[in-house]
Amino acid sequence: MVHENEIIMLILGIGVLIFAITHQFQIKRIYGWRNFLAGFYMLLAAWIFTIIEGFMWDFYFNILEHVCYLGSAIIIAVWCFRLLFSHSKVVK
Amino acid sequence: MKGIAAFDMISLLASLSGIIALFLCGKEKVRRDIKLMIMGLLFLIILYDFSLFVEWSGLTDKLDPYEDLMGAMIPMMWAFLFYAFIQKTNNIDLVESIEKIKSINNELRIAKEKAEESDKLKSAFLANVSHEIRTPMNGILGFAELLKRQEMKGLKYKEYINLIEQSGTRMLNIINDLINISKIEAGQMEVTLENTNINDLLQHIYLLFKPEAEKRGLLFSYASGLSGEECRLTTDKTKLNQVLSNLINNALKYTEKGRVDFGCTRAGNRIEFFVSDTGIGIPHDLQDKIFERFRQVNLDTHSAHEGSGLGLTISKAYLEKLGGKIWLRSKPGEGSVFYFSLPCNNLPAETQQQAMNAENYTAFAEKITMLIAEDDDIGFFYLNELLSLNGIRILRARNGKEAVSMCKDYPEIKMVLMDIKMPVMNGWEAIEQIRKLRPALPVIIESAYAMNEDRERALKAGCDGYLSKPIRQDELDSVIRKYVGEKSG
Numbered sequence: 001m002v003h004e005n006e007i008i009m010l011i012l013g014i015g016v017l018i019f020a021i022t023h024q025f026q027i028k029r030i031y032g033w034r035n036f037l038a039g040f041y042m043l044l045a046a047w048i049f050t051i052i053e054g055f056m057w058d059f060y061f062n063i064l065e066h067v068c069y070l071g072s073a074i075i076i077a078v079w080c081f082r083l084l085f086s087h088s089k090v091v092k
Numbered sequence: 093m094k095g096i097a098a099f100d101m102i103s104l105l106a107s108l109s110g111i112i113a114l115f116l117c118g119k120e121k122v123r124r125d126i127k128l129m130i131m132g133l134l135f136l137i138i139l140y141d142f143s144l145f146v147e148w149s150g151l152t153d154k155l156d157p158y159e160d161l162m163g164a165m166i167p168m169m170w171a172f173l174f175y176a177f178i179q180k181t182n183n184i185d186l187v188e189s190i191e192k193i194k195s196i197n198n199e200l201r202i203a204k205e206k207a208e209e210s211d212k213l214k215s216a217f218l219a220n221v222s223h224e225i226r227t228p229m230n231g232i233l234g235f236a237e238l239l240k241r242q243e244m245k246g247l248k249y250k251e252y253i254n255l256i257e258q259s260g261t262r263m264l265n266i267i268n269d270l271i272n273i274s275k276i277e278a279g280q281m282e283v284t285l286e287n288t289n290i291n292d293l294l295q296h297i298y299l300l301f302k303p304e305a306e307k308r309g310l311l312f313s314y315a316s317g318l319s320g321e322e323c324r325l326t327t328d329k330t331k332l333n334q335v336l337s338n339l340i341n342n343a344l345k346y347t348e349k350g351r352v353d354f355g356c357t358r359a360g361n362r363i364e365f366f367v368s369d370t371g372i373g374i375p376h377d378l379q380d381k382i383f384e385r386f387r388q389v390n391l392d393t394h395s396a397h398e399g400s401g402l403g404l405t406i407s408k409a410y411l412e413k414l415g416g417k418i419w420l421r422s423k424p425g426e427g428s429v430f431y432f433s434l435p436c437n438n439l440p441a442e443t444q445q446q447a448m449n450a451e452n453y454t455a456f457a458e459k460i461t462m463l464i465a466e467d468d469d470i471g472f473f474y475l476n477e478l479l480s481l482n483g484i485r486i487l488r489a490r491n492g493k494e495a496v497s498m499c500k501d502y503p504e505i506k507m508v509l510m511d512i513k514m515p516v517m518n519g520w521e522a523i524e525q526i527r528k529l530r531p532a533l534p535v536i537i538e539s540a541y542a543m544n545e546d547r548e549r550a551l552k553a554g555c556d557g558y559l560s561k562p563i564r565q566d567e568l569d570s571v572i573r574k575y576v577g578e579k580s581g
Contacts, residue, residue, distance in 0.1 A: 005160035012167035077110035
């Protein structure tokens with residue numbers, strides 16, 4: 001079963017994705033931007049999987065959803081540590 | 093389900109470590125508002141993971157409404173974060189643009205100041221050159237007019253002639269300065285190295301400037317610290333002479349009372365020259381600029397000091413070309429000392445040619461027949477007068493064609509003085525034909541084309557020598573001695 005809040009999360013997430021794509025020139029100036037965006041994409045994937053989970057193979061998509069949450073958290077944490085140990089500023 | 097709860101717990105711990113890393117980041121790396129936003133995002137993820145963990149662990153389901161709220165806030169926090177990053181990027185761009193504009197403005201201001209300075213110098217230079225040409229011209233034309241109008245004899249006549257000669261020399265110096273500076277700026281300046289006796293050169297310059305110094309009531313002396321072989325230097329004698337003359341001329345010009353001294357000493361592997369005076373001196377702020385072209389200590393166009401303002405620029409360029417350098421010490425009101433040094437790299441001493449003395453020369457000159465190919469009557473009249481004084485027999489050709497036929501018809505012609513610009517046949521063509529007829533006949537170009545390339549072209553065309561107008565008696569005699577004297581024995 002699909003929850004309303006999950007649909008809202010996905011819609012908002014897609015909105016943020018569009019915003020990120022349209023401002024990619026500026027976003028590319030963020031320190032470790034590939035790493036940083038990967039964290040967001042993993043989260044977006046988690047939101048998509050949580051919707052699919054309501055229609056089919058709920059067990060597998062649920063695992064995928066939580067793996068994506070985990071991946072996103074690790075990627076963002078790695079980005080934070082890279083920033084801590086680098087000599088660069090967060091925006092170049 | 094326990095496995096999923098474990099994923100959420102690891103995710104929670106990872107986010108927590110991210111918050112700690114960010115907390116440790118200095119403010120120079122990440123601005124406070126952005127730092128707080130990322131921390132907020134990670135905190136939301138932690139809360140969300142915690143609620144999921146609680147749900148999947150079966151601890152309680154009371155956090156469900158909060159889980160929905162956290163879930164919705166996470167993408168919103170991402171949106172705020174991206175927005176903050178973009179704002180920061182735009183701010184950086186704005187600051188960079190402002191800094192760039194400031195830097196460009198600064199460059200423009202400096203360029204404007206330079207352009208204004210250059211314009212001021214050029215205006216002063218033009219006014220100066222105009223004055224420097226008109227003044228001797230006034231002397232030449234004025235005294236020539238007086239000579240024409242009045243019947244004069246004796247001292248006054250000689251005085252007028254001397255004044256005309258002085259004015260002519262002064263005008264020639266200005267023209268030479270202008271030609272030299274244009275050659276320097278075009279990078280066409282060349283040096284001719286030869287063995288030079290520095291002591292002889294100093295003495296020659298001393299004798300040359302002594303009357304001028306006496307006329308101005310100044311003490312004038314020179315000192316050489318070089319002896320024997322030390323005084324021989326391989327350098328461009330003409331240019332060294334001109335540098336010393338420029339400096340001494342300036343010293344005399346800017347000294348009203350006191351003394352002017354010059355000389356040289358050995359300083360290691362270099363010879364150091366000096367010219368000192370007790371003149372007006374040079375203000376400290378002008379000491380670096382004094383070697384710039386068109387610069388005089390007094391830029392006022394009504395300055396009482398004659399000269400183009402190019403002498404020091406030319407001197408500096410000459411010395412740099414000769415591997416030397418120039419510098420000065422000066423105190424306003426007390427005087428100046430100009431120093432320059434040249435490297436001592438000597439060529440093997442040349443065999444000194446035995447100079448022909450004046451009596452021998454006159455006897456030798458009387459036996460010579462010379463052809464002057466010159467279309468200009470005044471030019472021919474002047475050369476005729478100069479050469480006739482020594483008893484040389486003169487033949488005249490008014491164009492190149494006549495010159496060729498006279499060389500053929502008069503085998504007694506020992507030397508040809510050839511002008512370049514002539515009607516019917518020009519000097520170049522005439523030389524080519526004369527070379528075919530009489531290859532050993534010395535041909536000397538006498539022309540108003542005074543640039544280096546004209547001289548090179550003349551030598552390539554097969555000429556033996558080159559005299560640029562105005563021609564001086566000593567130069568002409570020296571050429572005759574060299575080319576006709578050598579061939580006669």
